[in-house]
Amino acid sequence: xxxxxxxxxxxxxxxxxxxxxxxxxxxxxxxxxxxxxxxxxxxxxxxxxxxxxxxxxxxxxxxxxxxxxxxxxxxxxxxxxxxxxxxxxxxxxxxxxxxxxxxxxxxxxxx
Numbered sequence: 001x002x003x004x005x006x007x008x009x010x011x012x013x014x015x016x017x018x019x020x021x022x023x024x025x026x027x028x029x030x031x032x033x034x035x036x037x038x039x040x041x042x043x044x045x046x047x048x049x050x051x052x053x054x055x056x057x058x059x060x061x062x063x064x065x066x067x068x069x070x071x072x073x074x075x076x077x078x079x080x081x082x083x084x085x086x087x088x089x090x091x092x093x094x095x096x097x098x099x100x101x102x103x104x105x106x107x108x109x110x111x
Contacts, residue, residue, distance in 0.1 A: 001061070002038065004038065004057050006056070041106065056097065057097050057106060058091050
């Protein structure tokens with residue numbers, strides 16, 4: 001099962017250059033890295049990244065991640081949380097999210 005992480009360009013660059021990251025500031029603050037499912041990703045973008053340009057979406061295989069937990073969040077929906085650093089080797093692919101006049105446009109593969 002694919003899960004997704006939205007990063008700002010500089011956050012993605014940090015992961016790419018350093019090989020691992022503790023995530024975005026909200027991840028560091030909460031003590032785990034937040035992910036979304038394909039069904040949740042658009043709402044996540046609208047809620048936390050409204051109007052933001054220069055975003056990347058990363059895809060990961062949830063079955064390959066250790067220390068992942070599915071925990072309730074918005075409205076009781078279960079969201080995947082990773083309780084360790086995110087490693088570049090965990091990422092299956094990373095693609096830009098475009099910002100259109102009506103919001104974010106996700107690349108193929110986010111479905």
